[in-house]
Amino acid sequence: MDLKLKIWRQKNASDKGKMVDYDIKDVSQDMSFLEMLDVLNNELVEKGEEPIAFDHDCREGICGMCSLQINGRPHGPDSAITTCQLHMRKFKDGDTIYIEPFRSKAFPVIRDLIVDRSSFDRIQHAGGYISVNTSGNTQDANAIPVNKDDADKAFDAATCIGCGACVAACKNSSAMLFVSAKISQFALLPQGQVERKTRAQNMVAQMDAEGFGACTNTGACSAECPKEISLTNIARLNREFLKSQFG
Ligand code: SF4
Numbered sequence: 001m002d003l004k005l006k007i008w009r010q011k012n013a014s015d016k017g018k019m020v021d022y023d024i025k026d027v028s029q030d031m032s033f034l035e036m037l038d039v040l041n042n043e044l045v046e047k048g049e050e051p052i053a054f055d056h057d058c059r060e061g062i063c064g065m066c067s068l069q070i071n072g073r074p075h076g077p078d079s080a081i082t083t084c085q086l087h088m089r090k091f092k093d094g095d096t097i098y099i100e101p102f103r104s105k106a107f108p109v110i111r112d113l114i115v116d117r118s119s120f121d122r123i124q125h126a127g128g129y130i131s132v133n134t135s136g137n138t139q140d141a142n143a144i145p146v147n148k149d150d151a152d153k154a155f156d157a158a159t160c161i162g163c164g165a166c167v168a169a170c171k172n173s174s175a176m177l178f179v180s181a182k183i184s185q186f187a188l189l190p191q192g193q194v195e196r197k198t199r200a201q202n203m204v205a206q207m208d209a210e211g212f213g214a215c216t217n218t219g220a221c222s223a224e225c226p227k228e229i230s231l232t233n234i235a236r237l238n239r240e241f242l243k244s245q246f247g
């Protein structure tokens with residue numbers, strides 16, 4: 001396939017940035033999207049030009065590092081996958097592909113397609129943990145009974161990889177789906193009860209402090225989430241936050 005790529009280039013956080021056109025030829029349908037960008041970068045380096053900076057690590061849909069807004073959609077035109085799992089067979093010869101960073105005030109661009117998602121880390125630091133006794137009296141986890149339905153829901157919430165696609169998909173740049181997943185995975189388990197109230201208050205306060213917008217229930221976050229995190233988690237977050245205000 002021969003493709004036209006329109007890619008966001010930005011030297012640093014203070015550079016204005018612009019879309020730049022690239023032609024790429026003989027792209028195999030079996031390549032992953034990131035492999036296609038690797039090939040383009042090799043060509044740029046051989047010509048003495050700056051390669052395009054983009055985030056990636058595991059390339060297996062696990063780590064949450066890859067991002068990219070592809071033709072206007074976080075993680076591209078497929079469903080329930082990350083950018084690193086997207087393959088070129090989703091495109092056809094002659095296509096024009098727009099490639100941009102995830103856009104949000106709380107995710108400032110560092111360079112080209114890389115954005116700073118440390119706002120998510122700070123939300124996690126505010127409450128995304130549990131207290132565990134490691135003094136030598138650690139309780140056997142199997143000795144704590146957990147209702148199967150709750151365990152399944154907690155596990156589903158825990159599959160969130162913190163990629164930020166939910167924020168990029170939301171017209172308000174809301175981080176509610178991410179925060180709700182992180183709160184739900186603990187609220188549903190006995191191990192998460194000690195910090196339950198402070199967790200809801202502190203993580204929501206940090207989310208607001210980072211400049212994420214409000215949730216207006218459009219559901220774009222869940223529709224574009226590579227892990228299909230359910231909107232029911234946002235309803236749970238709202239309940240957790242409300243309950244934490246009383247006693
Ligand atoms: S909720 Fe989904 S889209 Fe948002 S950070 Fe987690 S995995 Fe990514």
Ligand code: FES
Binds near residue numbers: 055083
């Ligand atoms: S590179 Fe790890 S999820 Fe895509």
